[in-house]
Amino acid sequence: MAKLLPENRRSYAEIESLKFDNEGQPTASSLEQEEVERSVLTQFDLFEKRAEVDEDCPLLLRQKHANVLKKSLTHLPQSFQCLDSSRPWLVYWALHSLALLEEQLEEEDYTKITGFLAKCQSPNGGFGGGPGQIPHLACTYAAVNALCTIGTKEAFNVINRESLVKFLWSVRQPDGSFIMHQNGEVDVRGAYCALSVSKLTNIYTPELFEGTAEWIVRCQSYEGGFSACPGMEAHGGYSFCGLAALFMLGKDHLCDMKAFMRWIVNRQMRLEGGFQGRTNKLVDACYSFWQGGAFIFLHNILYKENKSIVNSDRWLFNQEALQEYILICCQQPSGGLIDKPGKLRDVYHACYALSGLSVAQHTSLIKKYIVGSPSNLLAPIHPMYNITFDAAVKAMKYYENHPIPPSGTP
Amino acid sequence: MTDSSSDCTLEEEYVLYKNRPQWRDVTPIQQDDGPNPVVAIAYSEQFRDVYDYFRAVLRSGEKSERVLELTNDAAQLNPANYTVWQYRRDVLHHLNSNLTEELDYIGETIREHPKNYQVWHHRRVIVEWMKDASNELQFTDQVLSLDSKNYHAWQHRQWVVATFKLFDAELQYVNNLLVKDVRNNSAWNQRHFVIVHTTGFTPEIIQRELEFTASKIKDVVNNESAWNYLRGVLCHTESGNITSEDFILDFCQELYDMGCRSPYLLAFTIDICEEFLELGVSSEAYPIQKALQLCEDLAVEHDKIRKEYWKFISRKLSQNVSCKTDVNSSS
Numbered sequence: 001m002a003k004l005l006p007e008n009r010r011s012y013a014e015i016e017s018l019k020f021d022n023e024g025q026p027t028a029s030s031l032e033q034e035e036v037e038r039s040v041l042t043q044f045d046l047f048e049k050r051a052e053v054d055e056d057c058p059l060l061l062r063q064k065h066a067n068v069l070k071k072s073l074t075h076l077p078q079s080f081q082c083l084d085s086s087r088p089w090l091v092y093w094a095l096h097s098l099a100l101l102e103e104q105l106e107e108e109d110y111t112k113i114t115g116f117l118a119k120c121q122s123p124n125g126g127f128g129g130g131p132g133q134i135p136h137l138a139c140t141y142a143a144v145n146a147l148c149t150i151g152t153k154e155a156f157n158v159i160n161r162e163s164l165v166k167f168l169w170s171v172r173q174p175d176g177s178f179i180m181h182q183n184g185e186v187d188v189r190g191a192y193c194a195l196s197v198s199k200l201t202n203i204y205t206p207e208l209f210e211g212t213a214e215w216i217v218r219c220q221s222y223e224g225g226f227s228a229c230p231g232m233e234a235h236g237g238y239s240f241c242g243l244a245a246l247f248m249l250g251k252d253h254l255c256d257m258k259a260f261m262r263w264i265v266n267r268q269m270r271l272e273g274g275f276q277g278r279t280n281k282l283v284d285a286c287y288s289f290w291q292g293g294a295f296i297f298l299h300n301i302l303y304k305e306n307k308s309i310v311n312s313d314r315w316l317f318n319q320e321a322l323q324e325y326i327l328i329c330c331q332q333p334s335g336g337l338i339d340k341p342g343k344l345r346d347v348y349h350a351c352y353a354l355s356g357l358s359v360a361q362h363t364s365l366i367k368k369y370i371v372g373s374p375s376n377l378l379a380p381i382h383p384m385y386n387i388t389f390d391a392a393v394k395a396m397k398y399y400e401n402h403p404i405p406p407s408g409t410p
Numbered sequence: 411m412t413d414s415s416s417d418c419t420l421e422e423e424y425v426l427y428k429n430r431p432q433w434r435d436v437t438p439i440q441q442d443d444g445p446n447p448v449v450a451i452a453y454s455e456q457f458r459d460v461y462d463y464f465r466a467v468l469r470s471g472e473k474s475e476r477v478l479e480l481t482n483d484a485a486q487l488n489p490a491n492y493t494v495w496q497y498r499r500d501v502l503h504h505l506n507s508n509l510t511e512e513l514d515y516i517g518e519t520i521r522e523h524p525k526n527y528q529v530w531h532h533r534r535v536i537v538e539w540m541k542d543a544s545n546e547l548q549f550t551d552q553v554l555s556l557d558s559k560n561y562h563a564w565q566h567r568q569w570v571v572a573t574f575k576l577f578d579a580e581l582q583y584v585n586n587l588l589v590k591d592v593r594n595n596s597a598w599n600q601r602h603f604v605i606v607h608t609t610g611f612t613p614e615i616i617q618r619e620l621e622f623t624a625s626k627i628k629d630v631v632n633n634e635s636a637w638n639y640l641r642g643v644l645c646h647t648e649s650g651n652i653t654s655e656d657f658i659l660d661f662c663q664e665l666y667d668m669g670c671r672s673p674y675l676l677a678f679t680i681d682i683c684e685e686f687l688e689l690g691v692s693s694e695a696y697p698i699q700k701a702l703q704l705c706e707d708l709a710v711e712h713d714k715i716r717k718e719y720w721k722f723i724s725r726k727l728s729q730n731v732s733c734k735t736d737v738n739s740s741s
Binding site: 018021023025028029030072073074075076077078080081083084085086087090091094111112113115116118119128129130131132133134136180181182183184185221222223224228229232234235259261262263265266268269270278279280281302308309310311314315316317318321 | 445491531639
């Protein structure tokens with residue numbers, strides 16, 4: 001007799017019935033999609049057989065992931081040379097992942113990491129990709145998030161808020177957009193990173209972000225999602241940045257929320273359960289957060305508008321299907337998380353698959369949906385910053401008592 | 411994410427900078443990771459050597475031919491090092507270097523690392539300096555022919571096309587891509603971009619685009635890109651309403667009557683019904699009851715993964731209906 005499935009769980013037969021129909025018109029996009037579906041179905045098939053004998057599955061391989069992540073914090077092989085300008089990112093991805101897993105490091109490890117991040121801080125404010133590199137908005141975001149995840153007074157005090165304000169002013173453009181670094185590229189990541197660090201460390205002033213919301217709104221494409229810059233294609237990463245930034249500015253009403261909602265709900269893949277980044281592209285576990293996290297803002301915005309029609313127990317995506325995709329298709333048996341079956345693990349995907357898993361598990365601080373073993377439960381995140389909720393609260397409380405530095409307007 | 415790269419193979423004649431007589435006047439500077447390095451990368455000897463000298467010239471501010479060569483090596487070892495590219499531009503500017511050569515060089519680097527932010531940005535700055543974009547359409551086409559959805563390549567192409575007004579053949583280019591793969595969403599997006607920046611969505615162009623899109627939808631009804639583009643066109647009509655074109659109303663009706671149950675068709679139909687309700691238009695073909703029924707059909711059969719969404723839309727529609735009824739009965 002077939003086992004009764006828990007609420008919202010899908011059987012293999014049901015998943016298989018959702019295979020892509022190329023309508024007799026195979027193209028590069030459909031061929032790639034069909035190939036991914038085959039590899040995903042293999043994983044779901046194996047899982048269903050395992051589930052018959054193992055009640056605890058799917059199981060999040062907490063210890064194995066933690067081991068891989070801890071190791072990545074110390075030594076990295078030569079192949080990481082291409083990430084030598086993203087070292088604060090490497091720290092943040094691993095530290096945040098470990099925090100989601102509620103894994104503690106030794107106190108001295110936190111001190112070492114704090115000391116290293118201090119070395120990445122530029123004398124001119126902001127953080128670079130490594131010691132001696134010029135400050136970069138994305139590295140600054142990663143370093144600030146990593147330090148707040150550590151959450152010690154020592155870590156909080158590394159951030160030079162006075163010079164950080166100066167750095168943010170130096171990358172602000174007259175139209176309210178932000179370049180990533182001196183003479184660098186403009187895109188919507190810049191606005192998000194600048195807002196995130198200034199809100200978190202209490203250096204936000206409205207003057208610094210004058211015109212920013214209006215610029216971001218220009219990045220909303222006809223599909224409803226946000227793009228890197230005006231005119232480009234709607235994309236998961238930029239959409240998160242765009243909506244999170246508008247939300248932080250209290251100006252989400254400036255964009256077309258109905259179009260945004262229509263676009264983002266359609267990014268969840270019907271068969272795989274995970275998210276794609278763009279229309280007609282492939283599933284990727286990192287969008288579990290970039291798309292999944294944006295649903296938290298969407299939920300809040302809709303609730304503000306009209307609470308009587310919002311189901312406060314659930315986000316507007318299938319939370320169980322996303323968890324299944326991550327747990328069944330994206331865990332490497334030896335530890336680490338991956339984009340999709342057949343790919344190799346990396347810390348970036350660990351961070352954003354786990355962050356997305358956390359979003360799918362917690363609808364609120366009370367309501368939880370945990371697919372598989374109860375031990376799979378992760379710490380809840382704060383969606384504005386993507387650090388744990390507790391870490392965000394602690395950091396905001398800490399900096400609350402520090403006055404906003406003088407704006408240093410040019 | 412940055413793409414991975416490995417060290418360029420140590421060719422026989424490669425000499426470390428520390429062993430080059432012409433660099434003897436420079437004292438290399440080691441990276442200062444502090445007493446307790448974390449995320450410590452096992453740099454190759456070459457990597458360490460090149461970057462020790464790069465740090466030295468960054469501090470001294472030397473801008474010379476040999477520094478240009480040094481930044482070449484540094485960028486090859488880690489093309490994502492934005493500090494290296496930024497300094498390289500300072501040097502190029504200072505030396506008044508030959509930018510055509512630089513364009514060739516960055517082209518090669520992009521071909522090796524097509525998904526890297528820094529290399530594309532470098533190319534953009536060089537093109538800006540040269541005020542000459544005559545290679546750019548061909549170059550982006552080459553990159554897109556290997557990956558027709560490369561975001562960086564499209565972003566560069568849009569910038570070039572808009573800045574240097576290279577729109578002439580762009581719609582044809584998009585058409586060719588859509589013939590190859592009608593599901594290529596980047597190409598649909600480019601189509602919208604081109605029209606916005608050239609003719610604009612005039613009534614004639616809207617008509618042309620609606621017919622074009624409808625025919626593409628007929629070919630592949632589950633192609634979300636085409637459905638999204640359809641909305642993108644309709645929002646440019648005078649009223650901005652999706653119900654403003656009878657042609658589309660009939661088209662959707664026809665598809666439905668033929669038995670088509672594509673979730674994109676059903677979603678579009680719901681929006682038509684909703685808009686008629688809002689406009690106070692009573693439509694025989696698109697009553698609000700139909701929308702409510704379709705929400706149910708989508709939630710339980712055609713689009714189950716979006717059950718929560720369809721239930722939400724259904725509640726919203728029901729509320730709109732009762733609001734309208736209240737207004738009507740009180741007036």
